[in-house]
Amino acid sequence: MTMEQLGYIAALLTTGSFLPQVxxxxxxxxxxxISLAMYLMFVSGTxxxxxxxxxxxxxxxxxANGITLLLSSVILAMKLRQVARDRG
Amino acid sequence: MTMEQLGYIAALLTTGSFLPQVxxxxxxxxxxxISLAMYLMFVSGTxxxxxxxxxxxxxxxxxANGITLLLSSVILAMKLRQVARDRG
Structure with missing residues (x-):
């Protein structure tokens, strides 16, 4: 296995992992x-x-990070909605 | 900012993000x-x-991935415990 293939399998797993969470x-x-602070930091870091x-x-x-950004943004948006709902 | 510094700030944010979740x-x-499938895939990918x-x-x-592995493993362990409890 080449280094590039290893990187792609790693990317498929960590990026793909956000799909079942979404x-x-x-x-x-x-x-x-789900922690709001986690997703605020995670999306910025991505x-x-x-x-x-x-x-x-x-x-x-x-x-990996392009797709991860899209998926984790959906989770952050859902969390922010619940935070707003709980406060409102 | 050097590329290396950029990588470290990115690492601090995405790795650090798992701390508030823990x-x-x-x-x-x-x-x-929290999705079990997410953490099974995420820990393997890390x-x-x-x-x-x-x-x-x-x-x-x-x-980044060394520390992320430690933190996400704690979340996976807690999730597995809840799954076992809910089944038991």
Whole structure:
């Protein structure tokens, strides 16, 4: 296995892992046990990983973080909705 | 800012993001809105990212994924405990 293939399998797993969480969250409409601070930090960090991956020319890092950013943003949006609902 | 510094800030944010989730989970003892499939895939993927980072010689990728592995394993363990409890 090449290093690049290893990077892609790693990317498929960590990026793909957010898909079942998105489905779980959309289905249950429950985000109570999800940490808001986690997703605020995670989404910001993913933006910086994108820039880092681009700057070192690592296609797996860029591809993984682009999709991760999309999926984790959905979870953050659902969490923010619940926080707003609980306060309102 | 150097590329390496950018990688470290990205790593601090995405890796650090699991700390509030660990604290949230330990405090609430609730993992119901957390997806088991997500953490099974995520922990496996983080192991592969470690290997990838090591193989391309990227210190930020190795450092980030080492700590992320520790923190996400705690969340996975708490989730597995709840799944076992709910079945038992």
């Amino acid at each position: 489905l779980h969250t959309l289905k249950s409409r429950d985000t109570r046990s 933006v910086l990983w994108l820039l880092y991956g681009w700057s070192i020319g690592s296609v797996p890092v860029v591809a | 604290l949230h989970t330990l405090k609430s003892r609730d993992t119901r809105s 192991v592969l990212w470690l290997l990838y980072g090591w193989s391309i010689g990227s210190v930020p990728v190795v450092a």
